[in-house]
Amino acid sequence: MKLQINGQTRDCDVPPEMPLLWVLRDELGLTGTKFGCGIAACGACTVELNGVATRACVMPVGSVAGQAIRTIEGAPDRTVAALQAAWVQHQTPQCGYCQSGMILAAASLLRRSPQPSDADIDAAITNLCRCGTYQRIRAAIHTAAQALQGSRA
Structure with missing residues (x-):
């Protein structure tokens, strides 16, 4: 699956139900996005998805393929x-x-x-x-x- 992360296309061979947080941290090494609660309550895992704050710990990666994802590691606008x-x-x-x-x-x-x-x-x-x-x-x-x-x- 292809992900648009911080302006770059990244290929990931992961199950579509895997939470975006774990793809970012474990598969791509983008550890600025943090794990806090795992139930979208604390916001430590917040990324921007098409400019909208989104909790990555409960977002299946398959649902964000092709969308613009910004993590804190991205070049700041x-x-x-x-x-x-x-x-x-x-x-x-x-x-x-x-x-x-x-x-x-x-x-x-x-x-x-x-x-x-x-x-x-x-x-x-x-x-x-x-x-x-x-x-x-x-x-x-x-x-x-x-x-x-x-x-x-």
């Missing part, structure tokens, strides 16, 4: 780059385990809602952070949104 800079500015991560999924979930949010409110962020970012850095995550998303708006002028 302007949205991801703005979020990464804001993450550093706000010293968002503590342990960092959830951050790759958080950044991709935030990127998906900013693509559809360039100036999200706190309520928009809280509704869209359902990823769990065991360190509890939610206030810094929210601040970083606002900072990235402002930077992206400033670069459009």
